[in-house]
Amino acid sequence: MKVMVIGSGGREHAICWGISKSSKVDKIYCAPGNAGISEIAENIDIKADDLNQLLSFALEEKIDFTIVGPEQPLSLGVVDLFQENNLLIFGPTQFASQLESSKEFSKLFMERNSIPTASFNSFTSYDEAESYVKKSELPIVIKADGLASGKGVRVCFERIEAIDFLKDIMLDKVFSSSGEKVVIESFLEGEEASFFIFSDGKNIQMLDSSQDHKRLLDKDEGPNTGGMGAYSPAPIIDMETRTNIVEMVVKPVFEGFKKEALIYTGILYIGLMIKDKKPSVVEFNCRFGDPETQPLLFRIDSDIFDLFYLTALGELDSYKLKWKNKTSVSVVLASKGYPMKPETGICIKNLDKVNLNDDQYIFHAGTSIKDNEVIINGGRVLNITASGDNLKEAINSAYKIIDMVDSSNLQYRKDIGAKGLLKNS
Ligand code: AMP
Numbered sequence: 344m345k346v347m348v349i350g351s352g353g354r355e356h357a358i359c360w361g362i363s364k365s366s367k368v369d370k371i372y373c374a375p376g377n378a379g380i381s382e383i384a385e386n387i388d389i390k391a392d393d394l395n396q397l398l399s400f401a402l403e404e405k406i407d408f409t410i411v412g413p414e415q416p417l418s419l420g421v422v423d424l425f426q427e428n429n430l431l432i433f434g435p436t437q438f439a440s441q442l443e444s445s446k447e448f449s450k451l452f453m454e455r456n457s458i459p460t461a462s463f464n465s466f467t468s469y470d471e472a473e474s475y476v477k478k479s480e481l482p483i484v485i486k487a488d489g490l491a492s493g494k495g496v497r498v499c500f501e502r503i504e505a506i507d508f509l510k511d512i513m514l515d516k517v518f519s520s521s522g523e524k525v526v527i528e529s530f531l532e533g534e535e536a537s538f539f540i541f542s543d544g545k546n547i548q549m550l551d552s553s554q555d556h557k558r559l560l561d562k563d564e565g566p567n568t569g570g571m572g573a574y575s576p577a578p579i580i581d582m583e584t585r586t587n588i589v590e591m592v593v594k595p596v597f598e599g600f601k602k603e604a605l606i607y608t609g610i611l612y613i614g615l616m617i618k619d620k621k622p623s624v625v626e627f628n629c630r631f632g633d634p635e636t637q638p639l640l641f642r643i644d645s646d647i648f649d650l651f652y653l654t655a656l657g658e659l660d661s662y663k664l665k666w667k668n669k670t671s672v673s674v675v676l677a678s679k680g681y682p683m684k685p686e687t688g689i690c691i692k693n694l695d696k697v698n699l700n701d702d703q704y705i706f707h708a709g710t711s712i713k714d715n716e717v718i719i720n721g722g723r724v725l726n727i728t729a730s731g732d733n734l735k736e737a738i739n740s741a742y743k744i745i746d747m748v749d750s751s752n753l754q755y756r757k758d759i760g761a762k763g764l765l766k767n768s
Pocket residue numbers: 461484486493496498528529530531532535557567614625626
């Protein structure tokens with residue numbers, strides 16, 4: 344089968360790596376891909392949001408199945424477009440992907456279906472938003488309604504910070520039309536974890552837990568990023584917490600879809616805040632998380648291609664998901680200056696000389712090839728991934744790989760997974 348993967352991050356490298364192991368997959372194309380992906384797939388020079396080019400390529404090359412990695416093409420309607428052209432594609436429709444592309448859409452859905460989440464108000468008028476912030480309790484969370492590459496949310500501990508961010512969004516339009524509306528939420532305390540659920544429109548398959556590390560620096564300090572590392576499973580999700588998540592969130596979400604005739608196919612990413620074993624929803628995303636995908640797919644023992652393919656065919660009930668009895672960790676090596684101003688164009692020397700065993704892998708993100716060397720080409724650059732019989736082993740193994748990599752022009756957290764070790768002890 345000929346498969347196309349859309350995207351260019353660590354998530355897409357992990358998807359290409361996972362599906363490449365299947366005997367059903369003969370050839371993988373990735374649009375646009377990265378340096379690491381080019382070792383297992385043919386990169387095509389088409390941007391992930393160039394829907395017409397993607398469609399022309401898929402029709403010309405007779406692509407049997409397309410998997411969408413990032414949110415932008417989903418929110419632009421790539422699934423609708425491919426389906427109109429009788430092409431099989433994995434992901435939710437443009438309508439369903441509003442669960443990610445409009446914060447207000449997702450909050451209203453949660454409100455209608457009694458799903459626990461922070462209380463909220465939405466505004467299209469700056470003056471009304473400002474006077475609301477002036478009388479609200481702190482901290483307060485300000486969110487641009489639309490997609491903003493992970494930069495559209497600010498947790499504000501000072502009123503002046505909240506007002507400045509409101510001005511950035513609504514008056515200076517730093518997120519252009521994504522900031523025409525803002526959602527202002529109350530602050531949720533607790534610890535974050537995420538759940539990924541495959542849904543074929545009728546059946547669901549919940550993956551194991553994982554936990555991202557959103558802040559740039561150790562001890563969860565510094566600015567928010569796309570994610571600096573992740574591990575799976577997450578010890579914070581014990582049996583009781585998992586049961587609460589299923590009963591309080593997962594069941595009402597999918598019952599809500601049924602009630603509202605919203606057909607959801609693809610992956611639903613549920614971002615949660617957990618306090619006293621009780622979950623509240625922070626956000627929904629309509630795609631796999633990055634970097635959570637890397638440790639999650641690294642632990643799957645059954646055919647990863649089938650998981651995507653059977654979901655798109657509406658036959659997820661026939662899939663038998665099998666996990667390796669391992670813990671996996673992925674540590675992100677980011678460029679200097681990330682997330683504000685990533686320094687790119689610099690070479691990472693001798694990456695191909697790093698010796699890895701079967702429980703270790705380097706998933707690429709912002710990389711390209713120049714003169715046979717790997718070049719830094721984005722904010723998050725490499726995802727150093729390792730499995731072990733327990734979390735400690737996985738962490739040690741991942742950091743041993745980093746010792747072998749030329750990380751002189753990269754930054755990374757030294758404490759990925761450390762929170763999980765505390766929970767285990
Ligand atoms: P979002 O894009 O909505 O997930 O927000 C990005 C990040 O902001 C989340 O991962 C949280 O760390 C933080 N955040 C968002 N909403 C809240 C909230 N209501 N309370 C506390 N933190 C939040």
